[in-house]
Amino acid sequence: MKITMLGTGNALVTKYYNTCYVLDDAGRTILVDGGGGNGLLRQLELAGYRWEDMREIIVTHRHIDHLLGIIWMMRMICEFMNEGTYLGEANIYAHDEVIALLRELAGKLLKKKENRFVDDRLHLVEVHDGETREISGQKVTFFDIGSTKAKQYGYCLDLGDGKRLTCCGDEPCGEPGRKYAAGSTWLLHEAFCLDGQAEIYHPYEKHHSTVKDAAELGAKLGVENLLLYHTEDGTYGERKKLYLAEGKQYFSGSLYVPDDLETVTLT
Numbered sequence: 388m389k390i391t392m393l394g395t396g397n398a399l400v401t402k403y404y405n406t407c408y409v410l411d412d413a414g415r416t417i418l419v420d421g422g423g424g425n426g427l428l429r430q431l432e433l434a435g436y437r438w439e440d441m442r443e444i445i446v447t448h449r450h451i452d453h454l455l456g457i458i459w460m461m462r463m464i465c466e467f468m469n470e471g472t473y474l475g476e477a478n479i480y481a482h483d484e485v486i487a488l489l490r491e492l493a494g495k496l497l498k499k500k501e502n503r504f505v506d507d508r509l510h511l512v513e514v515h516d517g518e519t520r521e522i523s524g525q526k527v528t529f530f531d532i533g534s535t536k537a538k539q540y541g542y543c544l545d546l547g548d549g550k551r552l553t554c555c556g557d558e559p560c561g562e563p564g565r566k567y568a569a570g571s572t573w574l575l576h577e578a579f580c581l582d583g584q585a586e587i588y589h590p591y592e593k594h595h596s597t598v599k600d601a602a603e604l605g606a607k608l609g610v611e612n613l614l615l616y617h618t619e620d621g622t623y624g625e626r627k628k629l630y631l632a633e634g635k636q637y638f639s640g641s642l643y644v645p646d647d648l649e650t651v652t653l654t
């Protein structure tokens with residue numbers, strides 16, 4: 388299993404794409420979130436993926452830096468279904484609010500001849516807190532992270548042999564997510580900025596963490612590998628070096644600060 392980051396930035400960046408990624412187990416893929424627009428299609432292409440192959444999609448929440456790229460995926464899928472060149476089906480998994488919003492947006496934004504494929508061959512699949520589904524051959528358990536901003540689901544993916552990958556979405560892993568995150572082999576966690584730059588980026592007002600916070604949490608939860616994403620872009624070019632230096636002071640496991648389009652093997 389490997390993860391390719393299509394984007395690693397927060398909602399306000401211009402130098403990175405918004406945080407979203409592809410999980411890939413020998414060609415069986417899951418796309419998680421879509422970023423803020425059709426840049427998703429470009430990022431997929433640059434990462435060596437065909438958008439047509441992203442048939443299993445998870446959306447964590449309705450913020451536009453995660454959701455609007457999904458509208459583009461829906462448009463592409465439905466348009467090419469209509470033309471007869473996209474065969475088979477596709478699934479989008481999310482909680483009730485996201486599913487309702489995607490259905491409404493598709494109804495309002497897509498052409499009628501395209502929208503007819505929504506809920507026919509493009510399935511909008513509502514998932515619930517604690518529910519486990521098999522997606523692209525993986526056992527994925529969704530959980531409500533308990534966000535006070537917008538309802539958000541993280542997930543825990545069974546990597547086999549007792550190994551787990553937990554994604555807490557784009558907020559600090561709170562109490563509801565900790566039972567999944569604790570002892571995870573991999574934790575995907577947001578880190579808005581460096582601890583020393585909290586005065587500049589105000590992570591706490593936005594319900595985000597510093598690198599130090601995320602690293603301390605990773606240590607407390609006993610995770611083996613911590614991957615940080617959803618960051619500012621003021622440290623563009625230096626981010627990996629600076630974030631690793633700060634994070635390693637507080638987390639002794641393996642720490643990753645991938646750039647856009649970087650692939651990490653989830654061993």
Ligand SMILES: [Zn+2]
Binds near residue numbers: 397398450452453617
């Ligand atoms: Zn976000």
